Amino acid sequence: xxxxxxxxxxxxxxxxxxxxxxxxxxxxxxxxxxxxxxxxxxxxxxxxxxxxxxxxxxxxxxxxxxxxxxxxxxxxxxxxxxxxxxxxxxxxxxxxxxxxxxxxxxxxxxxxxxxxxxxxxxxxxxxxxxxxxxxxxxxxxxxxxxxxxxxxxxxxxxxxxxxxxxxxxxxxxxxxxxxxxxxxxxxxxxxxxxxxxxxxxxxxxxxxxxxxxxxxxxxxxxxxxxxxxxxxxxxxxxxxxxx
Amino acid sequence: xxxxxxxxxxxxxxxxxxxxxxxxxxxxxxxxxxxxxxxxxxxxxxxxxxxxxxxxxxxxxxxxxxxxxxxxxxxxxxxxxxxxxxxxxxxxxxxxxxxxxxxxxxxxxxxxxxxxxxxxxxxxxxxxxxxxxxxxxxxxxxxxxxxxxxxxxxxxxxxxxxxxxxxxxxxxxxxxxxxxxxxxxxxxxxxxxxxxxxxxxxxxxxxxxxxxxxxxxxxxxxxxxxxxxxxxxxxxxxxxxxxxxxxxxxxxxxxxxxxxxxxxxxxxxxxxxxxxxxxxxxxxxxxxxxxxxxxxxxxxxxxxxxxxxxxxxxxxxxxxxxxxx
Numbered sequence: 001x002x003x004x005x006x007x008x009x010x011x012x013x014x015x016x017x018x019x020x021x022x023x024x025x026x027x028x029x030x031x032x033x034x035x036x037x038x039x040x041x042x043x044x045x046x047x048x049x050x051x052x053x054x055x056x057x058x059x060x061x062x063x064x065x066x067x068x069x070x071x072x073x074x075x076x077x078x079x080x081x082x083x084x085x086x087x088x089x090x091x092x093x094x095x096x097x098x099x100x101x102x103x104x105x106x107x108x109x110x111x112x113x114x115x116x117x118x119x120x121x122x123x124x125x126x127x128x129x130x131x132x133x134x135x136x137x138x139x140x141x142x143x144x145x146x147x148x149x150x151x152x153x154x155x156x157x158x159x160x161x162x163x164x165x166x167x168x169x170x171x172x173x174x175x176x177x178x179x180x181x182x183x184x185x186x187x188x189x190x191x192x193x194x195x196x197x198x199x200x201x202x203x204x205x206x207x208x209x210x211x212x213x214x215x216x217x218x219x220x221x222x223x224x225x226x227x228x229x230x231x232x233x234x235x236x237x238x239x240x241x242x243x
Numbered sequence: 244x245x246x247x248x249x250x251x252x253x254x255x256x257x258x259x260x261x262x263x264x265x266x267x268x269x270x271x272x273x274x275x276x277x278x279x280x281x282x283x284x285x286x287x288x289x290x291x292x293x294x295x296x297x298x299x300x301x302x303x304x305x306x307x308x309x310x311x312x313x314x315x316x317x318x319x320x321x322x323x324x325x326x327x328x329x330x331x332x333x334x335x336x337x338x339x340x341x342x343x344x345x346x347x348x349x350x351x352x353x354x355x356x357x358x359x360x361x362x363x364x365x366x367x368x369x370x371x372x373x374x375x376x377x378x379x380x381x382x383x384x385x386x387x388x389x390x391x392x393x394x395x396x397x398x399x400x401x402x403x404x405x406x407x408x409x410x411x412x413x414x415x416x417x418x419x420x421x422x423x424x425x426x427x428x429x430x431x432x433x434x435x436x437x438x439x440x441x442x443x444x445x446x447x448x449x450x451x452x453x454x455x456x457x458x459x460x461x462x463x464x465x466x467x468x469x470x471x472x473x474x475x476x477x478x479x480x481x482x483x484x485x486x487x488x489x490x491x492x493x494x495x496x497x498x499x500x501x502x503x504x505x506x507x508x509x510x511x512x513x514x515x516x517x518x519x520x521x522x523x524x525x526x527x528x529x530x531x532x533x534x535x536x537x538x539x540x541x542x543x544x545x546x547x548x549x550x551x552x553x554x555x556x557x558x559x560x561x562x563x564x565x566x567x568x
Contacts, residue, residue: 095359096352126361128349135353140433144342149437172489210358211397214375215388221523221545223531228549235550236560239532242510243453243477 010054011155012112013046015039015079016102016130017061018121019070030066035073037170038118044171046116047078049151056080058109062090062101068189073173075187076180087193092206099132100208104199105192107137112162113155119143119168130166139163249306249331252283256324256336258290258310259343266339266403271305273366273409274337278305280368281334288327290320306419315425316432317343321350323425328355335374336398337363342436348400350434358391363399365407379405379524404505405524453479454508454528456499458542459486460515460535460554467492469558470514476565482506484522500525514554518542 019033035043046057059074061067062085071082085105093101106115115137117130134141142154143166154165176184194201202208229235255274257263267287274285285305291312308327312320324347328336336357338344345361352359365377367388375390376399391397455474461467467487474481482499483492499506500522511528518533518541526545533546534554543549550557 095349096356099353128345128352128359128361131346131349132353134433135350140435141346142435142437143346144437146437208393210352210356210391210394211360211389212392213387214390216380216385217388218385221520223545223547225543225549226547228551230551232552232556232560235534235552235557236564238548238550239512239557239561240564242530242532243479 010056011049012056012058012109013049013151013155014106014109014112014115015043015046015057015059015074016115016117016133017043017059017070017074018118018129019061019063019067020121021067033063033067033070035070035173036118036121037172038120038167040118040173041169041171042116042118042165042167043074043077043079045151045167049155050078053152053155058083058112060102060105060109061085062093062098065191068191071189072184072187073176075189076176076183077173082187082189084189084191085193085197086191087204089194089199089201089207090205092209093204094209094211095126095129095132096210097204097206097208099129099136100203101194101197101199101205102129103133103136105197106133108197110162114151114162115139115164116151117164117166118170119166130164134164137162137164141166144168248284249286249327251332251334252286252306253278253281254286254288254328254333254336255339256288256290256347257339257341257344258288258312259347260339260341262403263289263339263341266401269403269408270339270401270406273406275305276409277335277366277368277374280372281374283334286331286333288324306421308421308423310423310425312425314427316427317346317434317436318430318432319425319428321347321354321434322428325351325354333396335396337366338398338400340400340402345400346434346436348398352398357394358397360389360397360399362402362405364402364405366399377407378402451478451480452508453477453510453512454482454506455479456482456484456506456511456513456516456526457487457493458484458513458516458535458554459490461487461492461558462490462515464492466555466558469555469562473558473562473565476562479512480506480508484516484519513542513546514558516542518545 017039018036020036022032022034049055050057057079058081059071059079060083061071065086068084071084075082085101090101120127131141140163142163147169194204278285287307290310338348348359360376360378362378363376364379366374368374375388377386377388380387457470461470482497485498487493488495488498505525505527507527510530511526512532514534523545531546532548533542534550534552534557535542536553538551
C-alpha cells in the first residue's frame with residue numbers, strides 16, 4: 001500500500017544511463033542496447049523511492065540513435081521521461097566531453113532533487129562520469145553507499161540539493177513480461193541536440209575530448225593445454241599431485 | 244619546497260589506500276625510466292603520510308612530498324593538489340587506484356581541463372618522447388593505447404594489480420623529502436564518501452598456494468557448500484565468477500576478474516567456470532586447472548590442464564579422498 005502524500009511536492013530525479021551495445025545485430029532494426037547493470041541499480045533505487053513519494057524520474061543518455069532502445073526499457077520499467085542526447089558533434093567523446101555534455105543537458109532540467117549514476121559502465125569501465133558531472137555542475141557528490149542505503153536518506157534528510165549520488169552496486173535488469181514489452185513499444189524518447197542543450201561544441205565529442213585512442217591490440221591470454229583428460233579418478237590424481 | 248625544482252616533473256599521487264606504500268616501490272622502476280626519457284624527475288606526492296622509512300623507496304634520488312592530511316576533508320585535499328599542479332606545471336600526473344584517488348583525479352581532470360585515463364596498466368613513449376598509457380578494454384577484449392590531446396599533459400589512474408612492472412637493478416638511493424601538512428578549512432564539504440567495503444583479500448595478505456574458483460557449474464547452495472568444504476580441506480582460498488555472486492551463492496567481494504580482484508596464486512582450479520574474458524583477466528596464476536563438462540568451453544583456452552568432467556563429481560571425489568586421509 002502506498003503512503004504517498006497528495007500534498008507532497010513532486011521530487012525530480014535524473015538518472016544517467018549508459019546504453020550498452022549487445023553483440024547481436026538485427027539488420028532491420030540496428031543494434032540492440034540495454035541498460036548498464038550499475039545504472040540499472042541507480043534506476044531501481046529511484047523506482048523504489050517513487051513507490052512512496054510523488055516523483056518524476058527522468059532518464060538521460062548520450063549515444064547513437066539506436067541507443068534509445070535502452071531508454072525505452074527505462075520507460076517500460078517506470079521512468080516518466082527519457083532523453084537521448086544525439087548529435088554528430090557528440091561522436092567520439094571521452095569521459096571529459098561526455099560529462100560536459102550530460103551536465104549541460106541536466107542543467108536544462110533544473111529544478112531537480114538529485115542526479116543518480118552508476119559508478120561505471122560494463123563496457124567503458126572508466127568510472128568517473130558521475131564524479132565529473134558533480135564538478136561541472138558544482139554540486140555535492142555522495143558515493144560509496146552501502147546496499148542498505150535508500151534514496152529517501154538523501155532526498156528527505158540531506159539538505160544540499162541537488163546533489164549527485166553515485167552507486168557502486170549493480171543489479172541486472174529483470175526479464176520483461178508482455179506488459180513491459182507493450183510499454184517499450186509505446187515508449188517515447190525525446191532527442192536533444194547540442195543547440196537545444198546550449199552546449200559548446202568545442203567541448204563536446206571528439207573535438208572536446210582530452211584523450212585519443214591510438215591503438216587497439218586484442219588480449220591474448222591463451223594457454224596451450226599440456227594435458228587433457230576426462231576420467232574422474234585421473235583428474236583427481238592430477239589435482240592431488242598438484243596441491 | 245622553494246629550494247627544489249618541482250617544475251616539469253612526473254607526479255605520482257597516492258597514499259589513500261594502505262597498499263600504496265608497497266606499490267610505490269614496485270612502480271618506481273617504470274617511472275624512473277619514464278623520467279629518464281623525458282629528462283625530468285618523479286615527484287611522489289604521498290597523501291596521509293608514508294608510515295615507514297622513506298629510504299625504502301627505490302626512487303633514485305627523486306622527490307617525495309610527504310603530506311600529513313590529518314582531518315582535512317577530501318575537498319581540502321583536492322584544492323591542495325590543484326594548487327600544487329597549477330604552480331608546478333607537471334609533464335604527467337598518475338594516481339594509484341583507490342576510491343579516493345578516483346574521485347580526486349576525476350575532479351581535478353575537470354578543474355584543470357586535462358585528459359584522464361582509467362585502469363592504466365602500462366606507460367609507453369613514442370620516438371618524440373610523448374608518453375601514452377595502455378589500459379584494458381574488456382568489452383573489446385583488447386589492450387588500448389591512449390594518448391592525450393587538447394591538454395599540455397595527461398592524467399591516468401594506475402590499476403596496480405595489473406600494471407606491467409619493470410625490473411630494476413637500481414640501488415636504493417637517498418630521496419629528497421618534503422614534509423607538508425594540510426589543515427582543515429572552514430568551507431563546507433561537497434564530497435561525501437561513505438565507508439569503503441573492506442576487501443576480504445588483498446595483495447599484501449599472505450597468499451595461500453591454491454585458489455579454487457566456482458562458476459555457474461555449481462549452481463546451488465549445496466554444491467557451493469561442498470566447494471567451500473573442499474577449499475577448507477586443502478587450505479585454499481576461494482573465488483567465484485560474477486554470475487555465482489549475483490545469484491547470491493557467494494560473496495560479491497570474492498569475484499575474480501575485471502570488476503573484482505586479481506589472483507596470483509601458484510595454482511588456480513576452476514570448477515564449472517565458462518571463461519568469459521572479464522573473469523579470465525583476473526587470473527594470473529602460474530598453473531590453471533579447468534574443470535568443465537563442455538569441452539568447447541572458453542575456459543579451456545586459458546588453462547594448462549583441460550579436465551572435461553562434471554565439477555561436482557570431482558569435488559565429491561576429492562572430498563572423499565581427503566576425508567579418508
